[in-house]
Amino acid sequence: MNSGKNKPAPAGAAESAPARFDVIVVGGGPAGLAATFTLARAGVSVACLERGSWSGSKNMMGGVIYSHPTSRVFPQFWREAPLERHVTRRDMWFATTDSAIKASFESADFGVEPYNSFTVYRARFDKWLAAQATAAGAWMITETLVEDLLREDGRVAGIRSGRPQGDLEADVVIIAEGVNSFLTERAGLASCPPQAANVALAVKEVLALPKEKIEDRFDLEPGAGAAIEIIGEITGGLPGTGFIYTNRDTISIGVGVLLNSLVDNVTEAYTILDKFKQQPQLRRLIQGASPREYSAHLIPEGGYRCMPQLYGDGVLVAGDAAGMVNPINSEGANLALLSGQMAAETVLACRQQGRFDRAALALYQRRLERSVVIQDLKKYENATPFLASHPQLFGLYPELMAALAREFLTVDNLSKANKEKLLLKLFRSQVPARRLLKDLYDAWRSLT
Amino acid sequence: MPINSVVCIKQVPDTSQVRIDPETGSLVRQGIPSVANPYDLYALETALSIRDRHGGFITALSMGPPQAEEVLRKTLGYGADRAVLLSDRAFAGADTLATTYALAAAVEKIAAGSLVANIGSGKGVDIVFCGKQSIDGDTGQVGPGLARRLSFSQLTYVCSLLEVDLKAMRVKAWRQREDGRELLQAQMPVAVTVTEQCSSIRYASLPGLIAAAKKPVEVWSAADLNVERGRLGLKGSPTRVSKIFAPPARQRGEALSGPGKSAGEMAASLFDRLADRGLKIGRRGG
Amino acid sequence: MKKAARRSGGDGGDGEVWVVVEHEGPDVAPVSWELIGEARALAKELGVRAAAVIIGAGGRELAGPAFSRGAAAAYLVSGPKLDPYSSDPHCQALVGLAARHKPQIILLGATTRGRDLASAAATELETGLTADCTALSIDPEKKLLLQTRPAFGGNVMATIITPNHQPQMATVRPGVFPPPEPVPGDGGDIIASRPRLKTTAVSVKQLEFIPDSGNEISLQGAKVIVAGGRGLKAARNFALLEELACELGGAVAASRAAVDAGWISAQRQVGQTGQTVRPVLYFAMGISGAVQHLAGMQASDIVVAVNNDPEAPIFEVADYGIVGDLFAVTPTLIEEVKRRKASAGGNGGALRIETGTQK
Numbered sequence A: 001m002n003s004g005k006n007k008p009a010p011a012g013a014a015e016s017a018p019a020r021f022d023v024i025v026v027g028g029g030p031a032g033l034a035a036t037f038t039l040a041r042a043g044v045s046v047a048c049l050e051r052g053s054w055s056g057s058k059n060m061m062g063g064v065i066y067s068h069p070t071s072r073v074f075p076q077f078w079r080e081a082p083l084e085r086h087v088t089r090r091d092m093w094f095a096t097t098d099s100a101i102k103a104s105f106e107s108a109d110f111g112v113e114p115y116n117s118f119t120v121y122r123a124r125f126d127k128w129l130a131a132q133a134t135a136a137g138a139w140m141i142t143e144t145l146v147e148d149l150l151r152e153d154g155r156v157a158g159i160r161s162g163r164p165q166g167d168l169e170a171d172v173v174i175i176a177e178g179v180n181s182f183l184t185e186r187a188g189l190a191s192c193p194p195q196a197a198n199v200a201l202a203v204k205e206v207l208a209l210p211k212e213k214i215e216d217r218f219d220l221e222p223g224a225g226a227a228i229e230i231i232g233e234i235t236g237g238l239p240g241t242g243f244i245y246t247n248r249d250t251i252s253i254g255v256g257v258l259l260n261s262l263v264d265n266v267t268e269a270y271t272i273l274d275k276f277k278q279q280p281q282l283r284r285l286i287q288g289a290s291p292r293e294y295s296a297h298l299i300p301e302g303g304y305r306c307m308p309q310l311y312g313d314g315v316l317v318a319g320d321a322a323g324m325v326n327p328i329n330s331e332g333a334n335l336a337l338l339s340g341q342m343a344a345e346t347v348l349a350c351r352q353q354g355r356f357d358r359a360a361l362a363l364y365q366r367r368l369e370r371s372v373v374i375q376d377l378k379k380y381e382n383a384t385p386f387l388a389s390h391p392q393l394f395g396l397y398p399e400l401m402a403a404l405a406r407e408f409l410t411v412d413n414l415s416k417a418n419k420e421k422l423l424l425k426l427f428r429s430q431v432p433a434r435r436l437l438k439d440l441y442d443a444w445r446s447l448t
Numbered sequence B: 001m002p003i004n005s006v007v008c009i010k011q012v013p014d015t016s017q018v019r020i021d022p023e024t025g026s027l028v029r030q031g032i033p034s035v036a037n038p039y040d041l042y043a044l045e046t047a048l049s050i051r052d053r054h055g056g057f058i059t060a061l062s063m064g065p066p067q068a069e070e071v072l073r074k075t076l077g078y079g080a081d082r083a084v085l086l087s088d089r090a091f092a093g094a095d096t097l098a099t100t101y102a103l104a105a106a107v108e109k110i111a112a113g114s115l116v117a118n119i120g121s122g123k124g125v126d127i128v129f130c131g132k133q134s135i136d137g138d139t140g141q142v143g144p145g146l147a148r149r150l151s152f153s154q155l156t157y158v159c160s161l162l163e164v165d166l167k168a169m170r171v172k173a174w175r176q177r178e179d180g181r182e183l184l185q186a187q188m189p190v191a192v193t194v195t196e197q198c199s200s201i202r203y204a205s206l207p208g209l210i211a212a213a214k215k216p217v218e219v220w221s222a223a224d225l226n227v228e229r230g231r232l233g234l235k236g237s238p239t240r241v242s243k244i245f246a247p248p249a250r251q252r253g254e255a256l257s258g259p260g261k262s263a264g265e266m267a268a269s270l271f272d273r274l275a276d277r278g279l280k281i282g283r284r285g286g
Numbered sequence C: 001m002k003k004a005a006r007r008s009g010g011d012g013g014d015g016e017v018w019v020v021v022e023h024e025g026p027d028v029a030p031v032s033w034e035l036i037g038e039a040r041a042l043a044k045e046l047g048v049r050a051a052a053v054i055i056g057a058g059g060r061e062l063a064g065p066a067f068s069r070g071a072a073a074a075y076l077v078s079g080p081k082l083d084p085y086s087s088d089p090h091c092q093a094l095v096g097l098a099a100r101h102k103p104q105i106i107l108l109g110a111t112t113r114g115r116d117l118a119s120a121a122a123t124e125l126e127t128g129l130t131a132d133c134t135a136l137s138i139d140p141e142k143k144l145l146l147q148t149r150p151a152f153g154g155n156v157m158a159t160i161i162t163p164n165h166q167p168q169m170a171t172v173r174p175g176v177f178p179p180p181e182p183v184p185g186d187g188g189d190i191i192a193s194r195p196r197l198k199t200t201a202v203s204v205k206q207l208e209f210i211p212d213s214g215n216e217i218s219l220q221g222a223k224v225i226v227a228g229g230r231g232l233k234a235a236r237n238f239a240l241l242e243e244l245a246c247e248l249g250g251a252v253a254a255s256r257a258a259v260d261a262g263w264i265s266a267q268r269q270v271g272q273t274g275q276t277v278r279p280v281l282y283f284a285m286g287i288s289g290a291v292q293h294l295a296g297m298q299a300s301d302i303v304v305a306v307n308n309d310p311e312a313p314i315f316e317v318a319d320y321g322i323v324g325d326l327f328a329v330t331p332t333l334i335e336e337v338k339r340r341k342a343s344a345g346g347n348g349g350a351l352r353i354e355t356g357t358q359k
């Protein structure tokens, strides 16, 4: 039936194609596209290989991107890029299955240029990034899975794709293939073996809701958006968080849970999401919204400790492939963009000496270390192990906080003084004081 | 001797995601990814495999909004030699009659150009390929319409194109019918519509893709074609959509099981009811 | 009332409602009779007569059956190039006939042949053609034909009109209208012609025909789909569904739960994240009926559900529900099909879809 498969196209079709490139970028996400765009704009011949049918087609995230780092790579991007809403309100909820304590921050200057952050729909945003790269002169090659690296005298000399006549050579390969990077391992750069303890599984649904309804329910100015992070019993007590972001006429709702805890508890991520959506305060926000799309994605949460070696002979690693995600808020797109740009700038600098060996490319590491990328990652290096070993943060504490709040706010025939006593008793019975103090101290050390 | 063919490619929304908004009653298409109509890729593969055997030249042709360029770029990656997009406000809102009018004019222009450039068999265009139908409109009317407008032979629902005899200017193809397959022989030039039983599209080579990444997609407007504007787009379309609505929701039906009913009884009553509704077990034509 | 319509007769008045009868010798595609029944109703509303158009040899024998199903006239077109069916001569014949007699509506079955002919003829007549209709009616004010059809894979219904062109043409999906009971003895006008067809360079010749034995069937084309879910318990149990599907000439599909469990390939998944299908008959075996699954199969004509949980939501959308263990029910279904096949004679074909599958 499929006799057409795997037949190479006739050679005639390939006439004018360049046989090699200066740089090959693997992966057309934020990291790869920042690198590709920066190189192409500098006049370097660069091909970006992406496995999806277009950049963004397989990508998902919450997702919020920040103006400052993004505009460093794509100046004034907000004027043209397909953005959903500028975020003027960020909430943090501590939620139980039926109640929530909400902390909210709102700022007027988030609502004016250059704005602070935006919600984006990756399928559209990445596509736009790719169009910028193409316009700058890059070769965007989609639907092409890179399967291996080519080597020559021990150095990386190109890539091997799954396509017929699929080898392609270059001076440098930038690995930007996202989480669980296989090529990083193939290049001998990985430091931690891939492990369920170091990745979170995020599942997300996009729900359609008319613009006005979104603005009404989330109490937003027209065009403005909200980002809500939720912690608590809603993840079934597993270490993880939930989120809701408002897009133009959709809502992204999802949960991310450490993969090993899912395995240990034999739970499917989308069952957690289904439960999550039943939480009454959340249900109100998404009521009547119709499901548009469903996706799942991994997030590297190993942090600084699990970062691979970032450079080798003829090769650099950027973005999620390098584990560059801040595990506290799962924000990686910024770090991806910045690291991609720095990888490109490193290549540009090395081109002047015509050297792409380890020693020359080590410049990348030094640049990153001077930047927020590694400084932030170092700061939170203990966060994931801390969160994983303190399940009470996701179950008991939010539960208690809610219980305290409920008691405090319920008016019945107890006097306030008696109430306080009762609350203290309730609290002590659940959490020994020493344990609470220790958790707070550890949290302070690893999260701040 | 080489063959000059045109493959018609339509850009369609992923229809499984298109819905009627129950509140506004309008069509929800926004944000839904567009793809090449899947049947058109079988058509393209059929054209490519003929070019593999006989040589020749393939033009991918599409009519649609500027974004349809993406779909055409894919066809270049698969190995089409040239891609032409008809894009102009004047084409918008076309039903199948107005679509075939514009596409036929484009095929004629391609044919005239290929005579000058001495491409293909020197007959202009030898074969026009279409998918058996598009997954959004689902009509299957464009292929036969093109055949009539161009005065080409018409071969619909082709499930395998066997051979092209360039001396006799004939093709042989199997055509799928409800009750079987028929082997047909048609005089070229011919318009062929292709089903999913043909080979699926090949995996393009990496050099092919790289070459395609920067090949231009030519965009033609109405002014580039020899057409009367009044016969294009909505103006040239005899049909009008007077209403769209969501398909009626299903109702709970009949419970065949019940206390004391054996599995055999349930099975018998099921097939009795199906037979009452015209689904009979047995031979055709009885 | 039929007489009144016939009186306007003679050589066929303008504005009739035509049905092109699809036939191979004496064998008529059932949809053609269904359409004559419907054409008669439409014609009555318009105050004109319904007529059958029979192109190719054997027309005389079919005129009677056409009258008995509601046609008031039969146009018989015969000639050397008209047998077996071929697009160009049939198109020329129909276009010539329509140009002469000016019907206001022409209906054909939405079969591979009906679509082939209708598209070609509508192009020559420069008129509108609505494909694959599932409902027809007459606008009481403007007297236009309202043609309703599914679009976007069945997720949307659209009503289409052809306001300023004649004839209004449509192909109609087989099985949506009930076949009219033949009333023997009803007669009608016969208008026979032997047109001179242009000899053109375009020619298509049939060399061979091989009737189907029906092996590999895609979900999109399948008339019958037997789908299994988590209730199947294991990959090997899909063999049971395959047997039923095979007996009925259908294809096997699955819910996402079954696909996720690795029991069957993802290409067979029906639903929001799988395929949208619309067979005539859909069996849901051990499928709970989650909305995401329903999204892909709700457009099926008839749904049969087998589930051991009487509360399963699939029963909300099933035409026929069997509460029971699928491992007990499926084998009896297979037995029953075999038994009926045997009594129908020979090793007879699969499920024969005649008509009237609409509720």
Ligand SMILES: Cc1cc2nc3c(=O)[nH]c(=O)nc-3n(C[C@H](O)[C@H](O)[C@H](O)COP(=O)(O)OP(=O)(O)OC[C@H]3O[C@@H](n4cnc5c(N)ncnc54)[C@H](O)[C@@H]3O)c2cc1C
Pocket (backbone or CB within 6 Å): A026, A027, A028, A029, A030, A031, A032, A049, A050, A051, A052, A055, A056, A058, A059, A060, A061, A062, A063, A064, A065, A144, A145, A146, A147, A176, A177, A178, A179, A202, A203, A204, A254, A256, A297, A298, A299, A318, A319, A320, A321, A324, A325, A330, A331, A332, A333, A334, A336
């Ligand atoms: C649910 C969720 C919510 C998130 N929310 C936020 C947020 O709000 N803000 C934020 O800043 N970050 C967020 N992130 C993280 C952010 O999405 C990532 O850090 C960021 O996308 C990393 O960019 P990247 O370019 O390194 O990798 P990716 O975006 O994963 O891109 C990698 C690309 O490479 C392609 N690819 C992979 N392998 C190959 C191969 N072998 N050959 C060819 N192509 C290949 C992939 O298809 C993909 O397009 C979130 C992530 C998730 C999952």
Ligand SMILES: Cc1cc2nc3c(=O)[nH]c(=O)nc-3n(C[C@H](O)[C@H](O)[C@H](O)COP(=O)(O)OP(=O)(O)OC[C@H]3O[C@@H](n4cnc5c(N)ncnc54)[C@H](O)[C@@H]3O)c2cc1C
Pocket (backbone or CB within 6 Å): A205, A270, A291, A293, A294, C228, C229, C230, C231, C232, C254, C255, C256, C257, C258, C269, C270, C271, C272, C273, C274, C275, C285, C286, C287, C288, C289, C290, C291, C292, C293, C296, C306, C307, C308, C309, C312, C324, C325, C326, C327
């Ligand atoms: C965003 C999203 C998209 C999705 N997309 C799809 C999709 O495209 N397609 C899809 O199918 N699902 C999809 N799902 C999953 C969907 O929600 C359901 O989980 C899935 O359809 C359940 O499959 P099931 O009915 O086979 O399994 P279950 O829900 O587990 O049901 C099994 C059924 O079998 C019955 N049963 C068990 N044993 C027997 C027996 N011996 N005899 C008779 N009956 C028995 C049980 O009573 C039960 O009703 C999606 C989910 C999400 C969140």
Ligand SMILES: Nc1ncnc2c1ncn2[C@@H]1O[C@H](COP(=O)(O)O)[C@@H](O)[C@H]1O
Pocket (backbone or CB within 6 Å): B008, B009, B010, B011, B037, B039, B040, B043, B061, B062, B063, B064, B096, B099, B103, B129, B130, B131, B132, B133, B134, B135, B137, B138, B139, B140, B141, B142, B143
């Ligand atoms: N706008 C269009 N551009 C190019 N080809 C088209 C277009 N519309 C239809 N076709 C072709 O005609 C076939 C049948 O389409 P349809 O008649 O819409 O079902 C498709 O499979 C395409 O090959």
